[in-house]
Amino acid sequence: MNILLLIKITVFSVSCLSSVSFGQSFLELKSQLQSTKNDIDKLSLLQKTESQVAHFNYTEQSKYWFLLGTHYEKQRQLNDAVTAFTKGINLHNSHNLSPSSLLVNLHIERSRAAGSVDYYNTTACEDREKALLFAREISQPSLIAKSIAYYAKCLQSEEHGISNSLKLFDEAFTIAKTQKLEPLIKQIIYNQAASLSFRALIYDKAYEYNELAHRAFTATNDTNSVYVSIINAIHYSSALVDIELAKQHLAELKVFAKKHPKFKGAMLKFYYLSAKIAQLEEDWPLSISFLETGLTEITNSQNISYIQATYELLSISYFRVGNIEKSYQTLLIVEQLYPNKKPIKQEILLIKGMMTNKPDEIAISAFKLIDKEKQSKNRFVRQSNIQASKIFDDNLKQLDNIILEQKLTVVLVSTFLIIVILIVFSYLQIQRKKLALKEKHFMDKLLTQKNKVLADVSHELSTPLTVLKLQVESLKDNLEEDVQASYDALDNKVSDIENLIADIHQLAQSDVGALQLNIESFDLNRTLGLWENELSNFVNKNKLTFEINRDLPNGLLVSFDRDRVKQVFINLLTNSIKYTDKPGKVKLSASAKGNTLYLSIEDSAPGILDKDLAAIFERLYRVESSRSRDTGGSGLGLAICKSLIEAHSGEVYAEHSKLGGLKIVIQLPI
Incomplete structure (x- = not known):
C-alpha cells in the first residue's frame, strides 16, 4: 500500500515538473490567441511565451516567429518585426525545412517591414524575389499571384522594368481565370498597378488605382495599408499638380495620425509632404516652417529615409531663401547622422560643393541634375509601351468577376507588339514591304516625330550646357573675379533647362491625355x-x-x-x-x-x-x-x-x- 502510494506521488510530481518545464503547447498558444480580442494583449501573450519556444518543434517555432513579427508590425514596432521574421527564416535555413507557404509569407512580411524602416533597403526586393521562387516551387497559385504583386514593384526601377512588370501581372491575371483571388491579393494588385502607372508617368491612372486600393484596405480594416495608400494619394495628386487635392489628402493623413497614435512616424511624413506641397506653390518660408516642425517628430519615427530627406529638404529650402549659413549647418547635421549614406536629394551635392568651395563638384552635381531630368523625359519616350495600360485598366476592372481571358489576350498581344516595335524597329523598317500601307505610314511618321523631338531637345539643351561648361572652366581656372556672379549665371542656365523640361513635360501630359483642366x-x-x-x-x-x-x-x-x-x-x-x-x-x-x-x-x-x-x-x-x-x-x-x-x-x-x-x-x- 505504501509502495503504491509512493509510486502515485512520484508520477504526480513528474507530471507537474513536466508541465512547469515545458509549458503550454503551440496549439494551446494558438487557442489562447484566438480567444484574446485585443491586439496589444495578443502581442503581450506572444512575448511572454518566447521563453518556451525552444520546446516547440521547428515548424511550430517558425510559425511562432511569424505570429510575433506580424503583431509587432501591427503595432508599428518595425525593427522588432524584422528581427522576428528573420528568426523564422533562419530556422528554415539552418534545419533544411522544406519550402512552404509559411516561408513565402515570412519573406514577404520581412520585405514589407524592412521597406517601411528604410525605403532604399535593397534586401526587401531580395526577399520578394525569394518569395516568388518558393511560391513557384510549392506550386500554390494564390501565393504566386501574391508574390508577383509584391515583386513586380522591384522590377520597375530596372531597364525595361515596366514591360517586365506587365508580363508578371499578366501571369497573375492568368491565375485569376481559374480560381477566385482572396480580397487581400486583389488589394495588392490594385496597389501595385498604381505604382506601375506612376512609374510610367500616367499619374491620373496611378491616382485612380490607389483610390481603389484605399477603399479595399478600408473595407478590411487594414490600417497599415490604409496609411500607405493615404501617403501615396498625396504623392500622386502632387504629380498631377492638383494642389487642392493634395492638401485634402494631407488633412486626411493628419486625422489618421491622431486617430492611430501607434503610427509614430505619421506626423513627420505629414510635415515633410506639406513642405513639398508648399514648394510646389513656391512658398519657401512656409516649407521651412513645416520642415522645422517636422524635425521635432524625428524621435517618434523609425523611418531613417524620411528623417534624412527632411534634413536635406530643409537645407535646400534654407539655401533657396538665401540663408546659406543655416543651409550649411543643416547639411553638417545630415553628414554626422548618416556619414555612410548617399544623399537622397541630388541638390545637396550642389550645396556641399559650394560649402567646401569646390567648383568641380558643383559642376558635376549640376550635370547630374540635368541628366536626371533628361533621363526622366527620355524614359517617357522609351516606355511608350505603357499605352497598353488602357487594356491593363480593363483587366483590373474585371478582377471582381475573374472573367479575364479575352482581356488578357489583348494585353499580351498589345504589349508584345509594342515591345517589338520599340526594340527592333530598325528590322521592321527593312521588312516594311510586308506591312500594310496604312501601318507603314503611321509607324514612319511616329518614328520621324520622335527622332525630331529628341534631336531638337538635345540641340536646345546643348547651348545652355556649353555655357555652363565654359563658366565652370572659368571658375576652375580662377578666371572669374566675381565668383558669386558666376554661380548666379550657372543657376540661370540651370533654370533655362528646367523651363525647357517643364514645357516638354506639359506637352507629354497632353500627348497621353493626362493634361488636367479646371473647367x-x-x-x-x-x-x-x-x-x-x-x-x-x-x-x-x-x-x-x-x-x-x-x-x-x-x-x-x-x-x-x-x-x-x-x-x-x-x-x-x-x-x-x-x-x-x-x-x-x-x-x-x-x-x-x-x-x-x-x-x-x-x-x-x-x-x-x-x-x-x-x-x-x-x-x-x-x-x-x-x-x-x-x-x-x-x-x-x-x-x-x-x-x-x-x-x-x-x-x-x-x-x-x-x-x-x-x-x-x-x-x-x-
Whole structure:
C-alpha cells in the first residue's frame, strides 16, 4: 500500500515538473490567441511565451516567429518585426525545412517591414524575389499571384522594368481565370498597378488605382495599408499638380495620425509632404516652417529615409531663401547622422560643393541634375509601351468577376507588339514591304516625330550646357573675379533647362491625355477687364504699345479653364514681344458669333512667309533659327498653346496681320 502510494506521488510530481518545464503547447498558444480580442494583449501573450519556444518543434517555432513579427508590425514596432521574421527564416535555413507557404509569407512580411524602416533597403526586393521562387516551387497559385504583386514593384526601377512588370501581372491575371483571388491579393494588385502607372508617368491612372486600393484596405480594416495608400494619394495628386487635392489628402493623413497614435512616424511624413506641397506653390518660408516642425517628430519615427530627406529638404529650402549659413549647418547635421549614406536629394551635392568651395563638384552635381531630368523625359519616350495600360485598366476592372481571358489576350498581344516595335524597329523598317500601307505610314511618321523631338531637345539643351561648361572652366581656372556672379549665371542656365523640361513635360501630359483642366463658368468680359492692366504692363515694358478690343455681349458666360486661357495669352504675347521690331504694336481682339468665341493676338512687322504659317505650331519649329535662338525661350510656346486650345475642343491657326506682322486666331465653342 505504501509502495503504491509512493509510486502515485512520484508520477504526480513528474507530471507537474513536466508541465512547469515545458509549458503550454503551440496549439494551446494558438487557442489562447484566438480567444484574446485585443491586439496589444495578443502581442503581450506572444512575448511572454518566447521563453518556451525552444520546446516547440521547428515548424511550430517558425510559425511562432511569424505570429510575433506580424503583431509587432501591427503595432508599428518595425525593427522588432524584422528581427522576428528573420528568426523564422533562419530556422528554415539552418534545419533544411522544406519550402512552404509559411516561408513565402515570412519573406514577404520581412520585405514589407524592412521597406517601411528604410525605403532604399535593397534586401526587401531580395526577399520578394525569394518569395516568388518558393511560391513557384510549392506550386500554390494564390501565393504566386501574391508574390508577383509584391515583386513586380522591384522590377520597375530596372531597364525595361515596366514591360517586365506587365508580363508578371499578366501571369497573375492568368491565375485569376481559374480560381477566385482572396480580397487581400486583389488589394495588392490594385496597389501595385498604381505604382506601375506612376512609374510610367500616367499619374491620373496611378491616382485612380490607389483610390481603389484605399477603399479595399478600408473595407478590411487594414490600417497599415490604409496609411500607405493615404501617403501615396498625396504623392500622386502632387504629380498631377492638383494642389487642392493634395492638401485634402494631407488633412486626411493628419486625422489618421491622431486617430492611430501607434503610427509614430505619421506626423513627420505629414510635415515633410506639406513642405513639398508648399514648394510646389513656391512658398519657401512656409516649407521651412513645416520642415522645422517636422524635425521635432524625428524621435517618434523609425523611418531613417524620411528623417534624412527632411534634413536635406530643409537645407535646400534654407539655401533657396538665401540663408546659406543655416543651409550649411543643416547639411553638417545630415553628414554626422548618416556619414555612410548617399544623399537622397541630388541638390545637396550642389550645396556641399559650394560649402567646401569646390567648383568641380558643383559642376558635376549640376550635370547630374540635368541628366536626371533628361533621363526622366527620355524614359517617357522609351516606355511608350505603357499605352497598353488602357487594356491593363480593363483587366483590373474585371478582377471582381475573374472573367479575364479575352482581356488578357489583348494585353499580351498589345504589349508584345509594342515591345517589338520599340526594340527592333530598325528590322521592321527593312521588312516594311510586308506591312500594310496604312501601318507603314503611321509607324514612319511616329518614328520621324520622335527622332525630331529628341534631336531638337538635345540641340536646345546643348547651348545652355556649353555655357555652363565654359563658366565652370572659368571658375576652375580662377578666371572669374566675381565668383558669386558666376554661380548666379550657372543657376540661370540651370533654370533655362528646367523651363525647357517643364514645357516638354506639359506637352507629354497632353500627348497621353493626362493634361488636367479646371473647367469653371465665368464672365468673359469681366475677366478680360481684370487682365487688361496686367497684360498691358507686360507688353508696354518691352517698348510696344498694346490695344485690346472687346466686341462681346454683356454678361457672356463661358466654361473654360481660366488659368489655361491666360497661359495661352501670355505665351502668345511673349512670342509677339520677342519677334516684333521696336517700337511696335500688339493687339488683342475678342468677339462672339453664334456659338463660337473668336480670340486673336496680332503684331506689327516683321511677318513670316506663307509656308511658315501652318508650321509654326510644330514643336521646336523656328522660322529663323539663329535669330530665334538668340531671343531665348524653349521653342515650344505655340505648340503648348495649340495643345491647350485643342483640349478645350477649339482650334488655332495663323495668318498675316494687317499690322504687318503675324496674327494668331483662336476659335472656341461657347
